[in-house]
Amino acid sequence: xxxxxxxxxxxxxxLVMEHRFQGQxxxxxxxxxxxxxxxxxxxxxNDVPSFDKSPYDGFAxxxxxxxxxxxxxxxxxxxxxxxGAGVLPDKRIESGQATRIMTGAKIPDGADCVAMLEDCQTxxxxxxxxxxxxxxxxxxxxxxxxxxxxxxGDVLVEEGALINPGVKAVMATFGYSDVWVAxxxxxxxxxxxxxxxxxxxxxxxxKIRNSNxxxxxxxVKRAGGEYIxxxxxxxxxxxxxxxxxxxxxxxxxxxxxxxxxxxxFDLLPDIYKKLRAHVLFNKIAMRPGSVTTVATLDNKLLxxxxxxxxxxxxxxxxxxxxxxxxxxxxxxxxxxxxKAKMTMDFLKANPFTRFVRxxxxxxxxxDLMVHLAGKDKSNVVSSLAHSTSLMVLPGGTEGYKTGDxxxxxxxxxxxxxxxx
Amino acid sequence: xxxxxxxxxxxxxxLVMEHRFQGQxxxxxxxxxxxxxxxxxxxxxNDVPSFDKSPYDGFAxxxxxxxxxxxxxxxxxxxxxxxGAGVLPDKRIESGQATRIMTGAKIPDGADCVAMLEDCQTxxxxxxxxxxxxxxxxxxxxxxxxxxxxxxGDVLVEEGALINPGVKAVMATFGYSDVWVAxxxxxxxxxxxxxxxxxxxxxxxxKIRNSNxxxxxxxVKRAGGEYIxxxxxxxxxxxxxxxxxxxxxxxxxxxxxxxxxxxxFDLLPDIYKKLRAHVLFNKIAMRPGSVTTVATLDNKLLxxxxxxxxxxxxxxxxxxxxxxxxxxxxxxxxxxxxKAKMTMDFLKANPFTRFVRxxxxxxxxxDLMVHLAGKDKSNVVSSLAHSTSLMVLPGGTEGYKTGDxxxxxxxxxxxxxxxx
Numbered sequence: 001x002x003x004x005x006x007x008x009x010x011x012x013x014x015l016v017m018e019h020r021f022q023g024q025x026x027x028x029x030x031x032x033x034x035x036x037x038x039x040x041x042x043x044x045x046n047d048v049p050s051f052d053k054s055p056y057d058g059f060a061x062x063x064x065x066x067x068x069x070x071x072x073x074x075x076x077x078x079x080x081x082x083x084g085a086g087v088l089p090d091k092r093i094e095s096g097q098a099t100r101i102m103t104g105a106k107i108p109d110g111a112d113c114v115a116m117l118e119d120c121q122t123x124x125x126x127x128x129x130x131x132x133x134x135x136x137x138x139x140x141x142x143x144x145x146x147x148x149x150x151x152x153g154d155v156l157v158e159e160g161a162l163i164n165p166g167v168k169a170v171m172a173t174f175g176y177s178d179v180w181v182a183x184x185x186x187x188x189x190x191x192x193x194x195x196x197x198x199x200x201x202x203x204x205x206x207k208i209r210n211s212n213x214x215x216x217x218x219x220v221k222r223a224g225g226e227y228i229x230x231x232x233x234x235x236x237x238x239x240x241x242x243x244x245x246x247x248x249x250x251x252x253x254x255x256x257x258x259x260x261x262x263x264x265f266d267l268l269p270d271i272y273k274k275l276r277a278h279v280l281f282n283k284i285a286m287r288p289g290s291v292t293t294v295a296t297l298d299n300k301l302l303x304x305x306x307x308x309x310x311x312x313x314x315x316x317x318x319x320x321x322x323x324x325x326x327x328x329x330x331x332x333x334x335x336x337x338x339k340a341k342m343t344m345d346f347l348k349a350n351p352f353t354r355f356v357r358x359x360x361x362x363x364x365x366x367d368l369m370v371h372l373a374g375k376d377k378s379n380v381v382s383s384l385a386h387s388t389s390l391m392v393l394p395g396g397t398e399g400y401k402t403g404d405x406x407x408x409x410x411x412x413x414x415x416x417x418x419x420x
Numbered sequence: 421x422x423x424x425x426x427x428x429x430x431x432x433x434x435l436v437m438e439h440r441f442q443g444q445x446x447x448x449x450x451x452x453x454x455x456x457x458x459x460x461x462x463x464x465x466n467d468v469p470s471f472d473k474s475p476y477d478g479f480a481x482x483x484x485x486x487x488x489x490x491x492x493x494x495x496x497x498x499x500x501x502x503x504g505a506g507v508l509p510d511k512r513i514e515s516g517q518a519t520r521i522m523t524g525a526k527i528p529d530g531a532d533c534v535a536m537l538e539d540c541q542t543x544x545x546x547x548x549x550x551x552x553x554x555x556x557x558x559x560x561x562x563x564x565x566x567x568x569x570x571x572x573g574d575v576l577v578e579e580g581a582l583i584n585p586g587v588k589a590v591m592a593t594f595g596y597s598d599v600w601v602a603x604x605x606x607x608x609x610x611x612x613x614x615x616x617x618x619x620x621x622x623x624x625x626x627k628i629r630n631s632n633x634x635x636x637x638x639x640v641k642r643a644g645g646e647y648i649x650x651x652x653x654x655x656x657x658x659x660x661x662x663x664x665x666x667x668x669x670x671x672x673x674x675x676x677x678x679x680x681x682x683x684x685f686d687l688l689p690d691i692y693k694k695l696r697a698h699v700l701f702n703k704i705a706m707r708p709g710s711v712t713t714v715a716t717l718d719n720k721l722l723x724x725x726x727x728x729x730x731x732x733x734x735x736x737x738x739x740x741x742x743x744x745x746x747x748x749x750x751x752x753x754x755x756x757x758x759k760a761k762m763t764m765d766f767l768k769a770n771p772f773t774r775f776v777r778x779x780x781x782x783x784x785x786x787d788l789m790v791h792l793a794g795k796d797k798s799n800v801v802s803s804l805a806h807s808t809s810l811m812v813l814p815g816g817t818e819g820y821k822t823g824d825x826x827x828x829x830x831x832x833x834x835x836x837x838x839x840x
Contacts, residue, residue, distance in 0.1 A: 030619060030634060031634070031637065034638050034641055034642075042805075044802075046623055048802075049628070050623055050625070050628075051625055051626060084614060084615070084655070085613055085614065085615035085626075085727075086613060086614040086615025086616065086626055086627050087614065087615075087626065088625055088626040103727070103728075104613075104615055104628065104727070105615070105626065106625065106626040149802070150802055154802075156802045156805065157802075157805045157806075161805070163638075164638065164642070164805070165635045165636075165638035165639040165642060165733065165804070166635065166733070166803075166804030166805040166806065166807055167805040168631075168634045168635050168637075168638040169631040169632070169634065169635035169729055169733075169804050169805070170631070170802050170804070170805045171619075171634070172619045172629055172630065172631035172633075172634040172635070173628070173629055173631040173729075174629075175619060175620065175621075175622075175623070175629060176619070177619045177620040193505055193506060193524075194504060194505065194506040194507065195504070195505035195506020195507070195524055195525070196506065199450060199591075199592045199595060199596070199597045200595065200597040201595075202595075203466055203470055203595070205470070205471055205508055205526065206471060206506055206507065206508040206525070206526040207506050208469075208470075208506075208524070208593070209592055209593055209594075209595060210592065211588075211589040211590070211592035211593040212589070213592075214450060214451070214588045214589065214591070214592040215585045215586070215588050215589035215592070216585075217451065217588075218454050218583075218584065218585035218588040219585040221454055222454075222584070222585060235504070307505075307523070307524070308523075309589055309593075313585065313586070313589070336782065338782035338786045339782070339784070339785050339786035340786045341786065362756065362758035362759070362788065364759070365759050365787065365825060366758045366759035366760045366761065366787055366788035366825065366828075367785065367786055367787045367788070368782065368786035368787070368788070382464075382468075382569070382570055382574075382576045382577075382590050383586075384585070384586030384589050384590070385462075385576065385577045385581070385584070385586040385587040385589070385590045386577075386586065387586055388835070405785060405786065408786075412833070412834055412835075413832070414832055415808070415832075
């Protein structure tokens with residue numbers, strides 16, 4: 001039987017991330033690019049606005065004309081033109097003249113202010129239209145100047161940013177009808193264990209349904225990758241080896257679930273050896289997930305996650321997710337780790353760093369509160385459904401009490417952080 | 421010109437949400453169901469575990485056999501069977517006998533405890549294999565009992581929950597190879613404005629590219645809907661009316677961007693009138709987005725969002741998003757609204773409730789901190805790209821200072837809240 005030296009979790013993450021690599025780029029149309037990460041920055045292709053424009057519906061004229069205006073002395077302008085947004089002004093404004101202008105429209109030459117529609121009154125006389133205003137206007141008042149928002153060449157959104165509705169607005173504004181995004185890395189998934197039934201098979205004594213493969217596939221997607229499920233490994237050496245070799249040809253990362261315990265039916269250690277994979281570690285001082293194994297082979301990573309659903313889940317979020325996030329150009333590949341106030345007691349001692357399935361809420365002052373997502377038996381699948389965070393209780397600590405501040409990893413948060 | 425009475429934002433949200441309705445269900449395969457919302461609860465179809473099982477690799481035997489065991493007095497058992505996970509035990513354990521058992525395997529009849537592999541030593545003698553243990557074991561020690569985690573019939577995940585990796589694990593465990601999820605409502609999008617160029621057209625003086633349609637389409641997807649973009653409305657009445665009537669036949673909700681100002685080129689008020697749509701409100705005491713108009717026609721909602729990108733963005737998140745979220749069975753359809761600490765001064769007075777584009781981070785103790793996403797000019801598109809929250813400054817307040825606690829709406833948070 002193999003002897004295993006557990007390493008510290010920080011060390012394990014570091015060892016894995018030493019093998020990080022950035023993936024390929026691909027060009028997508030703007031409409032297909034939601035929730036992908038930018039492989040190139042978005043740069044302003046023109047000034048914004050690209051002309052002096054009006055923020056309001058109203059009238060453009062020369063501000064100086066109103067220098068003596070007040071309630072008793074309204075100033076009258078002849079309206080020489082009506083311009084809608086998108087229509088260019090034809091006529092140059094001279095003193096005593098005004099142009100009716102729409103929100104977003106270009107300021108006519110000569111004009112240097114815009115009065116809001118509700119501050120003006122209009123009338124007709126002898127076939128001409130006029131406007132009066134009873135207040136003083138200042139030069140440049142209500143004029144949005146060319147380039148006042150954005151200068152051509154400005155970096156507007158950084159490489160690696162997640163494409164959200166606001167990023168799409170920026171891309172559309174600057175004519176990015178297509179965009180370079182990070183290509184999704186391909187993650188292979190293999191389940192091990194003769195006790196596993198497929199999801200549509202009836203339950204049999206001694207067997208359980210294969211939930212890890214579906215869970216991990218969903219984690220891969222959430223992390224920004226795409227997956228190939230290769231099915232279940234046999235419990236025999238040769239066909240398993242062959243299956244893993246074939247899978248490795250098609251993927252950037254390979255995840256196996258189960259088969260990493262110290263038990264005699266666990267094939268993976270032997271397969272790693274035969275493949276001449278370099279095992280980075282095969283035991284970590286953490287719960288759950290202590291038997292997580294990570295190995296490298298050529299430029300590929302093999303993640304041997306535990307067959308226990310919670311351990312598998314935690315192992316993925318700690319080791320696989322940051323690799324995928326780095327691969328898709330995120331410069332902050334790790335889950336945000338912050339403090340939260342405990343809303344319950346957790347009195348178990350923690351000989352090893354413990355990751356507890358939890359969810360967070362916001363307290364009265366916006367302070368993060370952490371709640372147990374369910375019973376903390378490592379085999380309880382159902383609490384994973386309600387987990388939006390992992391509470392991190394450091395190894396060597398005694399229990400924690402309501403009100404204590406503890407670390408949490410935020411699983412739903414699309415933004416990450418630079419260090420683990 | 422139309423006279424408009426601004427209503428309060430809370431009242432506006434309430435008026436819209438009085439017209440909420442739940443959408444249809446559809447059945448999806450488990451693998452396709454990520455990020456959708458459950459239209460039916462997930463119920464346990466069996467006890468978990470469905471048999472007494474072992475949490476460890478080790479040996480199963482009768483605990484009472486070890487009552488006199490200690491370091492000086494190891495107890496020896498004959499190993500009568502080896503069982504892997506998924507393999508059923510054949511033999512009943514009697515006193516003095518043990519079964520080699522794998523993690524997750526069924527406990528053999530007769531046995532009432534499992535000793536961990538590392539606590540036992542094995543040897544062979546006369547062709548038989550034996551195991552010795554030098555410590556006392558208790559009845560039921562290291563046995564996970566049938567139904568101890570989940571009882572058949574338990575509601576495991578509630579209707580309306582978002583399908584995340586943990587929910588998928590639960591569904592797979594209980595044999596849900598397909599699942600009823602909320603059907604995505606169809607949201608029509610129409611842009612208005614002759615000043616709009618399509619994204620792939622070169623910039624012309626007086627014109628801007630149509631960014632709102634792409635932004636809103638992305639907001640629809642983020643909110644859980646699917647969209648149809650019907651293109652740009654003409655600036656003439658009859659073809660516009662026809663286009664809107666056609667669009668209404670194909671959608672659950674219809675969004676128009678622009679065309680809702682008080683200006684003379686704005687067609688929508690007349691179109692609403694001709695359609696006999698019931699206008700819920702056409703002015704709101706808020707910035708940006710004061711000219712947001714919402715109307716109902718038969719069972720459909722028409723959202724007339726501002727043509728200004730920020731106002732359009734805010735109007736969507738306040739009014740359209742909760743309608744979509746309710747439609748897809750989320751019982752907490754509103755954005756989470758919590759407190760955050762200001763990291764900057766914001767000294768402008770707020771005559772009306774103001775929504776400021778911001779992002780949040782976590783402070784040293786897990787308290788939410790709010791930062792400006794960019795300049796707060798209402799036309800600055802680029803800051804929308806960095807917004808993950810909207811800071812809410814109530815109407816009638818003076819400026820705010822660094823360290824003040826203010827309300828924020830969290831835009832990235834998939835969980836919501838029950839009240840606005």
